[in-house]
Amino acid sequence: MQAFFEISGLNIYLQIAVTLISIGIHLLATRNKNRTESFLELVSIYTIGLAGWFSISSGFFGHILYADEVASGIGWPLNSGFQMELAFASIGIGLVGGIGFWYKSFWLPFIIAKTPFMWGAALTHILHMFQQNNFAPSNTGIVVYWDILLPIILIVLYSLYQRERKEIRVKG
Helix, strand or coil, X not given: CCCHHHCCCHHHHHHHHHHHHXXXXXHHHCCCCCCCCCHHHHXXXXXXXXXXXXXXXXXXXXXXXXXXXXXXXXXXXXXXXXXXXXXXXXXXXXXXXXXXXXXXXXXXXXXXXXXXXXXXXHHHHHHHHHHCCCCCHHHCCHXXXXXHHHHHHXXXXXXXXXXHHHHHHHHC
């Protein structure tokens, strides 16, 4: 049986599941109460905040504790110092997103840092597929799709939230 941490895209599947479950639990727990946040705001809080925390855990577990296993799954060389650098970059970006649970002023900086990081990762994976014939499980599939889609999701949520806030100010 394949080791749990060797499942390609596991962190992505967990992030999606935990985010959806968290939003659902929050909505159920507050269904008979007057919520102070809109549905869009609630979805944004959990999506951004959990994206931050998953970035931290991916950096720590994926690129420090299990660096060689992750490198092998991506088709990268083992025992490379770039893994540690990537880990700290992921942790730093993730901290900004994680703080977004409590401070919405951290949302835009997180999106600004996360977007080129993930789109750059997607480009790197795609280039490695075609230039180096690297079709390792964690260099293709859900990993590449998520590297492209998550920033789009974050940008759309942030844009919609800002538009909603503007409409509320105009009405108020």
